């Protein structure tokens with residue numbers, strides 16, 4: 001710059017800066033060899049960067065799915081209908097109108113007034129009597145992962161891109177679900193239909209209180225400059241698909257549900273119509289402790305008649321996923337379909353296995369198997385058509401995740417994946433999966449197609465094997481046993497696991513947990529209703545059940561150690577291949593479980609836990625202790641009939657521990 005001698009003297013001479021001549025050698029000027037951009041200003045240049053996205057194929061005739069109304073209308077008209085539908089979703093039920101929703105990001109002022117971009121005011125002006133009716137709420141509708149990343153990083157503290165491209169985020173004060181704050185409206189219909197009272201997860205609330213919380217959530221959402229709206233599907237069985245709308249305040253929540261629900265194609269979005277169920281997630285805003293029934297600042301409320309769910313006072317995204325699962329536990333049995341808290345995969349020959357188990361027992365880890373096709377990791381339906389996944393994504397525990405032990409999950413943590421509550425290096429952004437500083441319940445939520453051998457669509461034939469997983473921190477259940485049908489029902493209804501809460505210091509007592517149907521927090525009907533359907537289906541389709549202990553061996557927690565994942569995988573392999581069916585078996589004391597004497601790839605001495613304990617007396621004492629806990633838990637079910645077959649019901653009661 002200095003060579004023309006006028007540097008620093010710009011105002012001298014009255015002529016301004018001398019022009020720098022760029023000499024064209026050989027007729028080529030290197031600085032502008034490319035054609036000039038078609039823009040006069042930087043803003044115009046930036047406006048060229050993004051082009052409008054359109055549905056990839058032309059509109060169909062729209063006559064299916066009862067959306068005939070959408071068939072004959074123009075694109076503009078359809079967008080107008082959609083905004084009206086969203087406005088109706090967000091409408092206050094006590095004020096004059098719904099909010100004036102506007103499509104697009106309020107920060108993108110440059111787009112204002114541009115054709116198709118934003119600011120279509122479709123609503124007839126009413127005389128507004130409240131300030132909130134005068135304001136606009138911008139709707140960020142079905143944004144892509146890239147757009148949601150930008151929103152999260154820009155506006156949500158604690159959002160970062162990790163070294164592998166995942167979006168690290170914090171869920172706030174709550175890092176797990178709040179089952180004691182989940183309420184269901186008890187109305188004329190649900191009073192009859194649902195399971196209430198002792199042992200039931202359904203804590204009641206009345207319709208009026210629901211409306212108070214709904215209004216609180218809607219007012220909160222409408223007070224924001226923008227909300228995220230996801231329109232998506234549940235259930236891969238097209239015959240029983242449910243349309244859900246999720247209205248939320250955080251990009252994190254929108255990306256989480258984008259990953260976890262089934263993603264509509266652009267055409268399906270165009271034809272979406274009215275949702276079957278709507279979630280209002282105002283999780284950053286508390287419920288009002290003066291409101292009837294509220295016992296904390298958190299409330300997760302389901303109203304089945306209104307087909308709505310309201311979330312106040314928790315930002316933990318799993319509430320949305322599991323709230324919808326509760327909905328499915330209500331809707332599907334009405335259609336004689338069994339909803340299941342289970343993982344599911346399929347062999348190359350079409351043999352399907354279900355993996356039941358409570359949180360942390362291995363559904364995701366074991367259903368994600370490089371040698372098999374993944375149908376789903378957590379929520380399924382078993383209908384006349386076979387098995388279908390409810391979700392479009394997986395939700396894996398990340399604590400102590402390693403590339404060697406869980407390569408497919410490790411590799412799924414990339415761009416688009418939500419990584420909750422993990423700790424990472426502030427410079428390299430490498431995640432330290434062993435760090436529990438925020439919580440032990442660190443999680444990754446990714447679309448199922450991030451698993452290379454996902455089975456798409458996520459459906460499969462009737463299961464051949466049903467695997468009940470228990471993480472037995474008492475260390476007395478065998479690594480694998482074959483169950484009779486009555487034993488299967490007994491263990492399914494018991495829903496046992498024992499984890500050790502907080503593993504920081506000292507030896508802690510394992511805590512036995514019994515959760516009916518391996519998911520009592522999500523069931524809506526009495527557990528025996530689901531159990532009866534399971535018996536019926538297992539009998540009809542001839543499935544074999546197994547109990548697999550993914551927990552302790554060689555002593556209880558503090559003395560023994562967790563069974564190596566590699567051994568559990570060999571056991572599961574032997575179940576899938578059918579080789580375990582033909583093994584030699586012996587029966588254990590107390591629980592009366594059939595245990596194989598050999599499993600390929602697993603040291604035989606660990607197959608009978610009695611062999612692995614250093615002290616026989618301690619083993620027997622612990623075994624009886626656990627058996628006692630099983631017995632006590634089952635007392636409440638003793639008076640219930642399970643299924644049509646009275647004899648079977650008796651057998652189920654007798655299939656528990658005997659001592």
Ligand SMILES: Nc1ncnc2c1ncn2[C@@H]1O[C@H](COP(=O)(O)OP(=O)(O)OP(=O)(O)O)[C@@H](O)[C@H]1O
Nearest residue numbers: 359360361362363364365396397550563564565568
């Ligand atoms: N032998 C084992 N078998 C299975 N999992 C094991 C074993 N040993 C350690 N683990 C660990 O236990 C955890 C199992 O968690 P997983 O995500 O599979 O739970 P989940 O059943 O899917 O629960 P949720 O319903 O909460 O998602 C993983 O972190 C896994 O690495």
Ligand SMILES: O=C([O-])CC(=O)C(=O)O
Nearest residue numbers: 176177318322359378395
């Ligand atoms: O819902 C959650 O937070 C995780 C999960 O799958 C479970 O607990 O079963």
Ligand SMILES: [Ca+2]
Nearest residue numbers: 364378395396
């Ligand atoms: Ca899981």
Ligand SMILES: [Mn+2]
Nearest residue numbers: 341358359378
């Ligand atoms: Mn789960």
